[in-house]
Amino acid sequence: MAVERTAAVVIGGFPLGESDRVVTFFTRRFGKVRGVAKAARRMRSKFSGALELFTLGELVFFDGGRSELVQVDHFDIERPFGGIRADLGRLGHAAWMAESVARLTAERDPHPAMFALLSLALAAVDGGASPSRVAVVFGARFVDALGHRLRTDACVLCGRGGVIAGGRAAVDVDAGGTVCPSCAGAVGGTLSVAAATIDALRRVRTARWGDVMALPLGTAERELRAILEAHVTRLAGQGSRAARFLREVSRSLPVSEAP
Amino acid sequence: MAYYPEPVARLIDALQRLPGIGPKTAQRLTFFLLKRPFDEVRELSEALVAVKERIVQCRTCFNVTDEDPCRICADPVRDTGLLCIVEEPNDMLAMERTGEFRGRYHVLGGALSPLDGIGPDDLKVRELLARLDAGRTREVILATNPNVEGEATALYLAKLLRPLGVRITRIARGLPVGGDLEYADQVTLSKALEGRREIG
Ligand SMILES: [Zn+2]
Ligand SMILES: [Zn+2]
Numbered sequence: 001m002a003v004e005r006t007a008a009v010v011i012g013g014f015p016l017g018e019s020d021r022v023v024t025f026f027t028r029r030f031g032k033v034r035g036v037a038k039a040a041r042r043m044r045s046k047f048s049g050a051l052e053l054f055t056l057g058e059l060v061f062f063d064g065g066r067s068e069l070v071q072v073d074h075f076d077i078e079r080p081f082g083g084i085r086a087d088l089g090r091l092g093h094a095a096w097m098a099e100s101v102a103r104l105t106a107e108r109d110p111h112p113a114m115f116a117l118l119s120l121a122l123a124a125v126d127g128g129a130s131p132s133r134v135a136v137v138f139g140a141r142f143v144d145a146l147g148h149r150l151r152t153d154a155c156v157l158c159g160r161g162g163v164i165a166g167g168r169a170a171v172d173v174d175a176g177g178t179v180c181p182s183c184a185g186a187v188g189g190t191l192s193v194a195a196a197t198i199d200a201l202r203r204v205r206t207a208r209w210g211d212v213m214a215l216p217l218g219t220a221e222r223e224l225r226a227i228l229e230a231h232v233t234r235l236a237g238q239g240s241r242a243a244r245f246l247r248e249v250s251r252s253l254p255v256s257e258a259p
Numbered sequence: 260m261a262y263y264p265e266p267v268a269r270l271i272d273a274l275q276r277l278p279g280i281g282p283k284t285a286q287r288l289t290f291f292l293l294k295r296p297f298d299e300v301r302e303l304s305e306a307l308v309a310v311k312e313r314i315v316q317c318r319t320c321f322n323v324t325d326e327d328p329c330r331i332c333a334d335p336v337r338d339t340g341l342l343c344i345v346e347e348p349n350d351m352l353a354m355e356r357t358g359e360f361r362g363r364y365h366v367l368g369g370a371l372s373p374l375d376g377i378g379p380d381d382l383k384v385r386e387l388l389a390r391l392d393a394g395r396t397r398e399v400i401l402a403t404n405p406n407v408e409g410e411a412t413a414l415y416l417a418k419l420l421r422p423l424g425v426r427i428t429r430i431a432r433g434l435p436v437g438g439d440l441e442y443a444d445q446v447t448l449s450k451a452l453e454g455r456r457e458i459g
Contacts, residue, residue, distance in 0.1 A: 012374055017279040043435045049446035053374070053407045080446045085410055088418075095373030241376030248378025249371070253418050 001064050006030060007078070008059035009118055010051055011098040015041060023051050023072060025059055026101050026118055031109040035061050035072040047075060054081045054094055054122055068107065083126040088253070092246035093131035097121055097138050103236040104146055114145045120209060129213050136221055137212050139228035140204045148235060149205075150227070151177030152198050158183050164195045171198075173231040191230060197223040267293075319390070321366040321383050323348045331355075331363060338362045340397035344387070344416065346370045346404060354402060362400075365390065370408035371415055377408075379415065387416075391423055398426040405432040405450070 011032075012024035021040035025033045040047045050057060051072075060074040084094045101118055105111065121138040125131045143149065152169075154161050156177040163169050163178040170184035171177065171191045178198065184190045200220035204212050217224070233239050263271065267289055274285035292300055316322070317329035324330070331337060341362025345351050351364045367382040390396070401416055403409035417427050433451030434443055443451070 015279075046442075048444045049405075049450075050444055052446070055446075077444055077446065082446060082449070085407055086414070088411060088414055091407070091411055092373050099374055242373040244376045245371070245373040245378050248380055249415060252379055252384075253415065 001062050003060065003062055003073070004030070004070075005058065005060050007115070007119075008033070008057060008075070009098075009115070009122065010053055010055045010057075010075075011118075012053070012102045013051060019045075021047075021051060022069065023075075024102050026098075026105070026115060027059060028112055028115045029110060031111050031114075032102065032105045032107045033059075033061065033070055034068065034107065035059075035070040037072040037075075040072075047072075049080070050075045050077050052080070052085075054084050054098065054126075055079075056081060056119060056122065079123070079126070081122050081126040083128065084122065087131075088249050089246070090125050090131045092242055092249065093135040094122060094125050095242035095245065096135055096240055097142075099240055099242045100139070100142060100232050100236075104142075104232070111145065114142065117141055117145065124209075124213065132225065133213060133217075133221060136217075136224045136228065137204045137209075139232065140201060140224070143228070143231055143235070144205060146235070148176070148231070150201070150231065152201060154178070155180035155183050157187065164198070167195050168192055169195055169198050171227050173227065173234045191223075191227055193223040193227065194220065196220050197227070200224060201227070320364045321368060321386065322351055322364060336361075339395045341400065342390070342396045342398070343400045343402050345402050346409065346412070350402065350404075362398075367403070367412065370403055370412040372408045373411070379419075382412075384416075384419070388419075391420065391425065396425050398428060401427065401429045 006027040006029040008025040008027040010023060011026045013021055016022045016036060019039045019041045021037045023035055023037050023040070025035065027033050037047055037051055039045050040051055055077055056079040058076045058078060059072070062071040062073055064071070084090045097118065101114070105114070117138060121134050124134045150171065150173070152163070155163055156172065156175045157179050160180050163180050165181045170179050170181065171193060172179045172184070172187060172189070173191070175187070179187065179190055197220040200217050201224060203215060204224065207215065229240065229243055270289045270292070271282070271285045274280055274288050275282055280288070313325050314323050315325070315327050317324045317327050317332055319328050319332040322329045322331065338361050343354060343360060343362055343364050344367060345354065345364060346367050346369055348366055351366060354360050354364070365383065365387050367384070369377060369382055371377055371379065371382070391399070399420060401413040403412045413429055417429070420427055431454040433454050434440065434447060
């Protein structure tokens, strides 16, 4: 039985049995790991508030090797990211990020760069950056890191250039990028966005974190959200629950920039 | 499971659908029940059916009850100006056990949860607004759980209800009674500090 130690973020979980909890972590050394935290739901549990969503901490677990689930021994809080939970817009967008990671990464598939991206994004939301902006930047870089970067230099269906027509472009997330007007007409169901949105997508992928938070994106941000949400939905095979949550909450309350 | 007689397989299958019960436990419970006296098992099965036949939701507070309105809503001595919001009927029972609260309740039927896609439309929020519209409530006490979902629900309701002009309070969060300060994590401790009040 191996004892492992790694930095980790809580990205999900559900109650198990009388008082245990299954917790999904995204870890620096092992990628996604799911573990059982014994008695975590008791009022006097040794885990106390540590296993709450988005908490960044130091995880110690036992890996018996026989089950997919490891045994959580310790989780010491490094940063609780309490600021995320103090606002429904922050909560919803951060949940969208956590949900995307939980759904689209495989267990025990180490991806330190993705761990760094998630931690950075959560810290930004916690620190008061626009949660919608953080989600867009995170989403664009996350699908790239997964190896599903949308192509934007040519039509992904026929290979021809000239995807911009009349200041607009069509994006087909099923096909994996931009499509020219004639292909868009033929396949249907593409997202029509401003040419500036394609440009914005290129910039949010590569710009330095500090710069990208300050980029004036205007309506491109909303269109980028729509592209990323459609892309992540396609990759996951189902719509995001966090996006649904944000839409529903924003119907009755003003929330920071729902998708 | 082909080697079990059909009624045994059927019971195992039914028990497995209960929360917290896996195949192993379902098997163990099934064989336990097989060994019990007939009367005892009949009583269990009758209790299961009765709970579905006789228990309804109170149309005022959404508590589970065998009469509608429930005893608490129908009690004339209870303070109609105090409304305590809880997630589940069990939370209401826990509050009742304290014997401290003399107001009424509203059971939401859950909590907001972004990761489960649970939004306000999935809870008894519209019904809560309708109740408050009647205008007798002075104070709403948000007694949802002290976790991400419960906090989100309290945050949402506080914002939603603020324009109505009622007093809105949140139950204090913090250290469990009997706990040791040095073992409290930083989140719990900071919540306890936030919820401090004057003494003496
Ligand atoms: Zn084409
Ligand atoms: Zn009632």
